[in-house]
Amino acid sequence: KNEVEQSPQNLTAQEGEFITINCSYSVGISALHWLQQHPGGGIVSLFMLSSGKKKHGRLIATINIQEKHSSLHITASHPRDSAVYICAVRGKGGTSYGKLTFGQGTILTVHP
Amino acid sequence: NAGVTQTPKFRVLKTGQSMTLLCAQDMNHEYMYWYRQDPGMGLRLIHYSVGEGTTAKGEVPDGYNVSRLKKQNFLLGLESAAPSQTSVYFCASTARENIQYFGAGTRLSVL
Numbered sequence: 001k002n003e004v005e006q007s008p009q010n011l012t013a014q015e016g017e018f019i020t021i022n023c024s025y026s027v028g029i030s031a032l033h034w035l036q037q038h039p040g041g042g043i044v045s046l047f048m049l050s051s052g053k054k055k056h057g058r059l060i061a062t063i064n065i066q067e068k069h070s071s072l073h074i075t076a077s078h079p080r081d082s083a084v085y086i087c088a089v090r091g092k093g094g095t096s097y098g099k100l101t102f103g104q105g106t107i108l109t110v111h112p
Numbered sequence: 113n114a115g116v117t118q119t120p121k122f123r124v125l126k127t128g129q130s131m132t133l134l135c136a137q138d139m140n141h142e143y144m145y146w147y148r149q150d151p152g153m154g155l156r157l158i159h160y161s162v163g164e165g166t167t168a169k170g171e172v173p174d175g176y177n178v179s180r181l182k183k184q185n186f187l188l189g190l191e192s193a194a195p196s197q198t199s200v201y202f203c204a205s206t207a208r209e210n211i212q213y214f215g216a217g218t219r220l221s222v223l
Contacts, residue, residue, distance in 0.1 A: 004154070033211065043155075043202060043214040086154070090209070097162050098143045098206050099170070102154035 003027050006087050006103035013110050019074040021106045023087030026068065030093075033100060034061050034072050035086040043086070046072075077110045084108070114138055118203050118215035125193045125222045133188040133218050135203030141213075143206045144186040145170070146178060148199040149217075155202065161186055193222045 007022045023032070034046040047054050047061040049070075054061050058077075063070040074081055084107050088100040116137045125131055135144065146158040157170030159178040167178045175197060177189045186205075190197060198221050204212040 002154075030209070042216040043204075045211040045213070048211045088155075096209075097160065097168075098209055098212070099145070099157060099160060100155075100212065102156075104152065104154045 002103070003101050004087055004089055004103040006085075006106050008106060009104065010107045011109070013077050013108070015078055015110055015112050017077050017110075019077050019081075019108065019110075021072045021085050021087075021108070023070045023072070023103055024068060025070075025087075025089045025101075027089065027101075028092045029065075029068075029089040030096065031090045032063055032070050033088040033090070034070075035088060037084040037086060037105070039083070046085075074108075079110045079112050082108055082110050116203055116205055116213050116215040118201075118218050120218060121216065122219050123221070125190075125220065127194060127222060129193050130189070130191050131193065131220075132190075133201055133203075133220075135186045135188070135205075135215055137184055137186075137205040137213070139205065139207070139213065140183070141205035141207050142183075143208060144180065145204045145206075145212070146176070146186065146188045147202045147204065148172065149202060150199050158188065158201075193220075195222045198222045 031050045037043045058075045060073040084105040086105045087103040119134045145160045147155040161167045161180040164183040201218045203215040206212045
């Protein structure tokens with residue numbers, strides 16, 4: 001079993017829909033990251049969170065440490081949101097050195 | 113600021129050839145990482161560095177070597193390329209326990 005599991009693996013939506021991507025992890029963490037990768041493109045960090053909720057524009061990320069679960073929400077989705085969304089966790093301890101363990105990614109396609 | 117710059121962007125090698133991928137960052141970050149990304153798998157850590165002159169093995173280090181002679185540069189070497197090393201390679205850097213900044217990636221094919 002992977003340490004970081006994302007669901008769904010693929011997601012198709014119509015423009016304007018509310019989207020949720022889930023991430024579950026099995027290890028103790030010091031932080032969780034959400035990243036975005038456009039087709040053929042680089043990887044951009046969206047959020048880093050260790051508790052509660054963060055919001056940036058139409059994107060909202062939440063985390064429940066007790067349940068080892070995080071969600072990424074996109075409100076009023078748009079075709080330009082089409083990308084791969086990646087969840088990654090940073091372990092605890094002084095020797096983690098910022099290293100991340102990544103989920104397999106969720107491929108999101110938003111149709112006009 | 114250019115951020116994290118990777119060169120080259122594309123490369124085709126024959127089995128047994130060698131090459132070096134260069135990662136340069138201009139953000140004065142301490143930590144740097146090399147990852148590979150393969151279809152159906154998450155990003156996997158090859159090697160990382162926590163400072164100039166230091167390197168350490170990640171999850172999939174076999175067949176690769178690295179060097180960090182200068183703080184801003186992190187080099188990934190393939191001494192004898194194999195088809196299993198066909199992948200997209202990403203470099204990233206961070207200021208300790210912060211978000212990671214990624215390069216644009218290097219697409220490598222080994223024939």
